[in-house]
Amino acid sequence: MRVALFGTSADPPTAGHQKILSWLSERYDWVAVWAADNPFKSHQTPLEHRAAMLRLLITDIDAPRHNIALEQELSSFRTLETVGKAKLIWGEDAELTLIIGSDLLSQLPRWYRIEDLLQEVQLLIVPRPGYAIDESSSEVVQKLGGKIAIASLIGLDVSSTAYREHGDSQALTAPVVAYINREHLYECQDVHKKRYQLR
Numbered sequence: 001m002r003v004a005l006f007g008t009s010a011d012p013p014t015a016g017h018q019k020i021l022s023w024l025s026e027r028y029d030w031v032a033v034w035a036a037d038n039p040f041k042s043h044q045t046p047l048e049h050r051a052a053m054l055r056l057l058i059t060d061i062d063a064p065r066h067n068i069a070l071e072q073e074l075s076s077f078r079t080l081e082t083v084g085k086a087k088l089i090w091g092e093d094a095e096l097t098l099i100i101g102s103d104l105l106s107q108l109p110r111w112y113r114i115e116d117l118l119q120e121v122q123l124l125i126v127p128r129p130g131y132a133i134d135e136s137s138s139e140v141v142q143k144l145g146g147k148i149a150i151a152s153l154i155g156l157d158v159s160s161t162a163y164r165e166h167g168d169s170q171a172l173t174a175p176v177v178a179y180i181n182r183e184h185l186y187e188c189q190d191v192h193k194k195r196y197q198l199r
């Protein structure tokens, strides 16, 4: 069983995350996704809302294999703990692949017990516009034991930050926008966003 593990802050989840999930669903037996708190970031929306938006994002994907699931019980500050939980679910023999965008490659060495984590998973790096995969970061990760593959997919040029800071609603899918409006999320940035949009 080949399982793709994809954790995201989902603050909010974007069309970029959705494209990655669709692509993974065609290549892995199971695609497990969860909303997480990131020890290196602060988040603007409670985790429950972020997980609910992620569920909407997934429901919206037309995946013929029906193999994408919100596995929110995997959520942890530390991916090593997530992988421990994944092994309990899918067993020691499952092949686990951790999916990250190329923007995270250089920070990976600072993750919790990274060498132990890299023993447990394969890594798949998704190229992201503006974040070239540089050799020195790849080498550092490989020296720590990382088994790196690069996805044959280029991520969309969108980000959660672009939505939070500039109201780039192109970044989001319609069901997520509807949820944000209904729950009055991200409103404190509205004045700031409107100023940007009027420019």
Ligand SMILES: Nc1ncnc2c1ncn2[C@@H]1O[C@H](COP(=O)(O)OP(=O)(O)OP(=O)(O)O)[C@@H](O)[C@H]1O
Pocket: 007, 008, 009, 010, 011, 014, 016, 017, 099, 100, 101, 102, 103, 104, 126, 127, 128, 129, 154, 155, 156, 157, 158, 159, 160, 161, 162
């Ligand atoms: N457009 C994208 N292309 C490639 N990888 C992406 C893309 N968007 C997100 N990712 C990857 O998905 C994972 C979750 O990303 P995250 O939720 O932090 O999105 P983000 O848009 O980077 O958010 P923020 O702007 O808040 O940092 C990370 O591994 C990130 O590198």
Ligand SMILES: O=C(O)c1ccc[n+]([C@@H]2O[C@H](COP(=O)([O-])O)[C@@H](O)[C@H]2O)c1
Pocket: 006, 007, 008, 009, 010, 036, 037, 038, 039, 040, 041, 076, 077, 078, 079, 080, 104, 110, 111, 112
């Ligand atoms: O394990 C760690 O030390 C660690 C440090 C930073 C980020 N992560 C995880 O990386 C995933 C992507 O984070 P983010 O904020 O870029 O969406 C998410 O599952 C985080 O919990 C994990």
